[in-house]
Amino acid sequence: MVEALIRKLEGFGPLPEDDKAFVRNLKVRARDFAPRTDIISEGDDPSDVHLVETGFAFRYKDVESGKRQIVGLLVPGDLCDLHVFILKAMDHNIAAQSPTRVVLIPRESILDLLERPSISKALLMATLVDEATLRDWIANIGQRNADARIGHFFCELHARLKVVGLTSDGRLSLPLTQTQLGETLGLSTVHINRSLQSLRERDLVLLKRGMLEIPDIYALQQMSGYRSNYLHLGESGLNFVSE
C-alpha cells in the first residue's frame, strides 16, 4: 500500500534497505474518494498526510469572485500535503477528479521519516522538483498566448506521465473538462474550446473524451516553446527531448 511512497522516494536514487523496511512498517490506512469530492479543504488541520495511491486529483485555490485556480495535478505517488504537519492549516483544497484511493500517513510517522537523512533528503528533492514545476507554470501563464499555453501544458503532462509509464505512443489520459482546463491555465472555457479546435486543425493535439492524443510531440514542443530541463528527470535515462 505504501509502495507508491517508496517509488516516489527512490525517484532520485535508491534508498537504503533499512529505510525501505521502515517505510513498509508504517501503519497506514487507505481511504477512497468519489470523483468530484474534496479530499482536503482549505483551513483543514489534518492529522494525517495524504498520499495518492491510485486515481487523479488536483489542487485548487478559491479566489474571491467565485473563480478558482487549479495549482497542481496529483497522480499516483504524489504527496498531497506534506506541508500541513509543519504549517497550521491547508492554504488550498485538493479534489479527487477520478475515483481516487488515498493512503493516510499519521503526522508522527512523517516526523519519524524525517529523522532519517536519506528519506528526508529524498522528500526535499521531490519538493524541489515540484517547485521547479510551479515556476514553469507561472512562466507559462504569465507569458504565453492561449495556444502556446495549452500546448506547453500538454507537453509537461506528457513528459510527467511518460516517466511513470502512463503514456502510449503519444496518447495519455487527461480527465479534465474544458472548464477545468481553463481554471488550470487562466483562460475562459470558451477560449479553451476555440484554441483546442485550432490546435486540432493544425494536427497538434486531439482531445476527446478525456483522452489526449499528441501526433507529433516534437511539433507541439516547437510551437509552444517547451523545454524539458526543469522537470529534472535526467540521470536514469530520462533526460529526453521527445521520444
Place this chain on the structure above:
Amino acid sequence: MVEALIRKLEGFGPLPEDDKAFVRNLKVRARDFAPRTDIISEGDDPSDVHLVETGFAFRYKDVESGKRQIVGLLVPGDLCDLHVFILKAMDHNIAAQSPTRVVLIPRESILDLLERPSISKALLMATLVDEATLRDWIANIGQRNADARIGHFFCELHARLKVVGLTSDGRLSLPLTQTQLGETLGLSTVHINRSLQSLRERDLVLLKRGMLEIPDIYALQQMSGYRSNYLHLGESGLNFVSE
C-alpha cells in the same frame, strides 16, 4: 557571514546548538554582484549553493519570443539554488537587482548539512513555504485583473518584508522598474503604469523611486482579495506547529 543561513533555518523553531555550531564551521566565501548582473544562469552546473546575504535579487525564466517571467524575489537569508546540488543544472536565472552580497556554500557542505535531521527538516520546511508562495502567485496571475493583481503582489511583499523587519509604517523598498513589475505579473509595462496610476488615485498605493507606500494595508488587501494564510507566518512572524 553564515548567520543569515542560521536565521533562515531557525525560522521554524530553534536549532540544536551543535547544529548551529556545525553551520558556523562551514567554510564559505562571499562574492559581490553589481546591480543588473546575473548571479547564476540557466544551464549552469554550479559547485556551490548561493545564499543571499545582503541586497535584492530575483529569479527569472527566459521565454521564447524574447519575453521573460520573473518567478521569485530573493531577499537576505534566501537560498538561490538549493536544487542544483541534486539536479543537474539551473532551469532559470538569478539576477542581482541592487548590489548584492552572496555567500557561497560548497556542494559537499550542503550534503553534510542534509545528514543532520534538524537542518534537513528546516530546509524542507522553508522549501514548502516557497512552494505555497508560488501557488499563490499562480492564482494571482491566473485569475485576477491588473489592479487586483498588482495590489495582491504588494500585499504579499509587505507581509514578507514585515516579518524580517524591512517595513516601517506601510513603507517598504521595492527596487523594481515598472517593466520588471510587468515581467513579474504577466502584464505590459504600459498597463502596469496605468494601473499604478489608478491605484494611486484611489489612495491605495504610492510607488515612487523604488519606495512603495501603502497608506491603508487593510484597504489594499480588501480590494485585491488578499489573505495571508499561505505564507504561514503567523502573529509573531512564527506561528507554526513545529516540534
Place this chain on the structure above:
DNA sequence: CGTACTTTTGACTTAGTTCAACTCTAGTGG
C-alpha cells in the same frame, strides 16, 4: 549638460471574455 533609462501619454489594435443559446453525450430510471 549629455546620454541612457525610466515613466508617462495618446491613439489604435487585439486576444481573450462574456452572455446566451444550442447540441451532443453519457448516465438514470421507468
Place this chain on the structure above:
DNA sequence: CCACTAGAGTTGAACTAAGTCAAAAGTACG
C-alpha cells in the same frame, strides 16, 4: 430499451481588458 436529464462541448455576436507602437517628459548620473 427508450425518454429524460444534466453536464460537457460548441457556436455566434458583442464587448473590454490589456497589448502595441511610438513619441514625449522626467530622472539619474558620469
